[in-house]
Amino acid sequence: MTGSETRSVPPAGRIAVLLPYPLAGAYDYAVVEGPAPAPGTFVLAPLGPRRVIGVVWGSGDGAVADDRLKPLHGALEVPPMPAVQRRFIDWVAHYTMSPPGAVLKMALSGSGLPESPRPVLVYRRSDRPWPAGLKVTPARRRVLAVFDHVPALTLADLSREAGCGQAVVRGLAEAGVLDGTPVAQTALAPVPDWTRPGPTLSPDQAAAAATLRRMLDADGFSVTLLDGVTGSGKTEVYLEAVATCLARGRQVLVLLPEIALGAQWLDRFARRFGVAPHTWHSDMTAARRHETWHAVAQGLSRIVVGARSALFLPFPDLGLIVVDEEHDAGFKQDDGVIYHARDMAVVRAHLAGIPVVLASATPSLETVTNVEASRYGRIVLPHRHGGAVLPDIALVDLRTEPPGREQWLGPRLRSALAEALAAGEQAMLFLNRRGYAPLTLCRACGHQLRCPQCAAWLVEHRLRRRRLCHHCGHVVPQTDRCPACGETGVLHACGPGVERIAEEAAALFPHARALLLTSDTLHGPASVAEAVRRITQQEVDLVIGTQVVAKGHHFPMLTLVGVVDADLGLSGGDLRAAERTYQLLHQVAGRAGRAERPGRVLLQSYQPDHPVMVALADGDRDHFLALESGERQAMGWPPFGRLVALIVSGTDEPLVDEVSTTLGRVAPRSDRVDVLGPAPAPLALLRGRHRRRLLLRAERGIAVQTVVARWLEAVTVPSKVRVQIDVDPYSFL
Numbered sequence: 001m002t003g004s005e006t007r008s009v010p011p012a013g014r015i016a017v018l019l020p021y022p023l024a025g026a027y028d029y030a031v032v033e034g035p036a037p038a039p040g041t042f043v044l045a046p047l048g049p050r051r052v053i054g055v056v057w058g059s060g061d062g063a064v065a066d067d068r069l070k071p072l073h074g075a076l077e078v079p080p081m082p083a084v085q086r087r088f089i090d091w092v093a094h095y096t097m098s099p100p101g102a103v104l105k106m107a108l109s110g111s112g113l114p115e116s117p118r119p120v121l122v123y124r125r126s127d128r129p130w131p132a133g134l135k136v137t138p139a140r141r142r143v144l145a146v147f148d149h150v151p152a153l154t155l156a157d158l159s160r161e162a163g164c165g166q167a168v169v170r171g172l173a174e175a176g177v178l179d180g181t182p183v184a185q186t187a188l189a190p191v192p193d194w195t196r197p198g199p200t201l202s203p204d205q206a207a208a209a210a211t212l213r214r215m216l217d218a219d220g221f222s223v224t225l226l227d228g229v230t231g232s233g234k235t236e237v238y239l240e241a242v243a244t245c246l247a248r249g250r251q252v253l254v255l256l257p258e259i260a261l262g263a264q265w266l267d268r269f270a271r272r273f274g275v276a277p278h279t280w281h282s283d284m285t286a287a288r289r290h291e292t293w294h295a296v297a298q299g300l301s302r303i304v305v306g307a308r309s310a311l312f313l314p315f316p317d318l319g320l321i322v323v324d325e326e327h328d329a330g331f332k333q334d335d336g337v338i339y340h341a342r343d344m345a346v347v348r349a350h351l352a353g354i355p356v357v358l359a360s361a362t363p364s365l366e367t368v369t370n371v372e373a374s375r376y377g378r379i380v381l382p383h384r385h386g387g388a389v390l391p392d393i394a395l396v397d398l399r400t401e402p403p404g405r406e407q408w409l410g411p412r413l414r415s416a417l418a419e420a421l422a423a424g425e426q427a428m429l430f431l432n433r434r435g436y437a438p439l440t441l442c443r444a445c446g447h448q449l450r451c452p453q454c455a456a457w458l459v460e461h462r463l464r465r466r467r468l469c470h471h472c473g474h475v476v477p478q479t480d481r482c483p484a485c486g487e488t489g490v491l492h493a494c495g496p497g498v499e500r501i502a503e504e505a506a507a508l509f510p511h512a513r514a515l516l517l518t519s520d521t522l523h524g525p526a527s528v529a530e531a532v533r534r535i536t537q538q539e540v541d542l543v544i545g546t547q548v549v550a551k552g553h554h555f556p557m558l559t560l561v562g563v564v565d566a567d568l569g570l571s572g573g574d575l576r577a578a579e580r581t582y583q584l585l586h587q588v589a590g591r592a593g594r595a596e597r598p599g600r601v602l603l604q605s606y607q608p609d610h611p612v613m614v615a616l617a618d619g620d621r622d623h624f625l626a627l628e629s630g631e632r633q634a635m636g637w638p639p640f641g642r643l644v645a646l647i648v649s650g651t652d653e654p655l656v657d658e659v660s661t662t663l664g665r666v667a668p669r670s671d672r673v674d675v676l677g678p679a680p681a682p683l684a685l686l687r688g689r690h691r692r693r694l695l696l697r698a699e700r701g702i703a704v705q706t707v708v709a710r711w712l713e714a715v716t717v718p719s720k721v722r723v724q725i726d727v728d729p730y731s732f733l
């Protein structure tokens, strides 16, 4: 610190400021003039040679002497961060054992601060009479018609809405028919019209909506599981609660798994409320994020529909949170601050004293257990809307009805496909594996093509003519020469990915119009929307896809779903493997027969006696959950016990081993806590880093954070080794 920056300040002029960096905690700064900014104020503060943004977190703790404090640079013109959000950040930091600054960083992500959004020019219809002789061309008429629905739009939005060039809009402005005025971008926040009538609800749905409204009336924290079969109208029901909350003038947050943030959901919202909601996900431009963040902070944005990170937006007056598809693993963030958005949504709601609704056809065992313990309420919608029946699910035993050599569609699935296509109906083939083949083997020398940086095979992506590591993205061009023995024409693709299934289907049904949907063929919401449109308008006969096709979509003409390899998710050491397989396959099956025509699902499996398969075929979810629950309870696994994973990683393998062995040796052990490992992680090498895992298992009532903190204090970790803490792990790779 230089002498010129050092000031003597009275103790009253000291405040703590949290900076968006993974530091130990808030830093003290001196307030040089004027009153101390209130907690929550966004300020600029010196950090080393830089000026960084921070948030006033409280009064300073006095650890730094007054005369060594650095002065604050000043406050920003942004609404202060609400107290509830500051408490939330502290809570998440404590729970996930992350530095509070790292959580703050997530909360500021996309804000663009310290910049504030620049004003933009919007056009309105002017009140003045039109100039005499104005030529009203069809394009001009379309522009004017746009204002029947919206008061003002930017140049780009207006020309897009009207389907004309920007010159048409400018021409109308020059003619005095439109007025251009600069406004803060946030003023563009669309206001949903909650007075518009929703659909007429069935008695079940109406009762469910009434229960949710009661939760809102009760004005306090509550968690309600909206437990309804696929197509039962869960979305329609929670949109009623959304309308109620909007009518009260409070903000709403709807969390969806990223993948479900599709055009269909947004269209539905727009049909219900007349405008598109604000969205928040990874696939947004910086400008859009910036604008949305500030619209939320100013309370102008009434509703945000977003992926998990939307939970950290600075809502000043949140009145309701909905977590749709609450069981979805996509709610767990697995790097940086490792958190589960569903669980943290419940915490956020608790801190704010508001209701949270968890919706799913296949609720997680965590949530079901909370319902059974009466911590959460439950509303059940047992029937599909409009008399659509649940699809008939049949198991195909691949041991007795195997597909041909180098084929993956067995005889029964083949004839079902032929029938559906002949009847002019749509069919879907599901395999949750991207690419053409998961393994390439040299027939001459037996070499397996592996990623040099990960303990993983390279997956062949034939469409893009390359082989790819699904863990680190390492790419090698597709060749037919073995990199080990140099022979050509000997590389053999083992096993199927969706691309290979598409190839097999094309050979079987050359006239069917097939559409391959995976994250490799879909790039962003627009291409998802286009795919959905093509399917809905029956430009497609056969959909072949990975889990991107499993969720949320409503395709009325789809009557057959074939699951190519139902066992795929069951192997591996994941304690939730059975539960997840059940959920995913149930979701996929739920795509079939959603309208008048009944649906049928074929599950190809080598383990048709597995409880997951039996439960799917019998439609007996609750029996499956009871079995699963019994097993977890016996083992002390979640939700009956608590887990914390430590992942030790580094490029220096002996050093990684040394640290993990030490951690294992000093691990806390008692009759209520045990530690498994260290063991090489299933992905023992990832991006060139060697990885070892330890797993702490504790009884439910144990404050695992305290136990882990003490454990780590006992070990000195060299800077070349990283120890990642994952509280409530969902991934065991």
Ligand code: ADP
Residues within 6 Å of the ligand: 199, 200, 201, 202, 205, 228, 229, 230, 231, 232, 233, 234, 235, 236, 237, 385, 554
């Ligand atoms: P879920 O979310 O439970 O899968 P949805 O809310 O998506 O179910 O409803 C399934 C389909 O039925 C959607 O197309 C939806 O618009 C329609 N639907 C549900 N309830 C009604 C209703 N009361 N009136 C009209 N259509 C409805």
Ligand code: ZN
Residues within 6 Å of the ligand: 451, 452, 453, 454, 456, 469, 470, 471, 472, 473, 474, 687
């Ligand atoms: Zn790799």
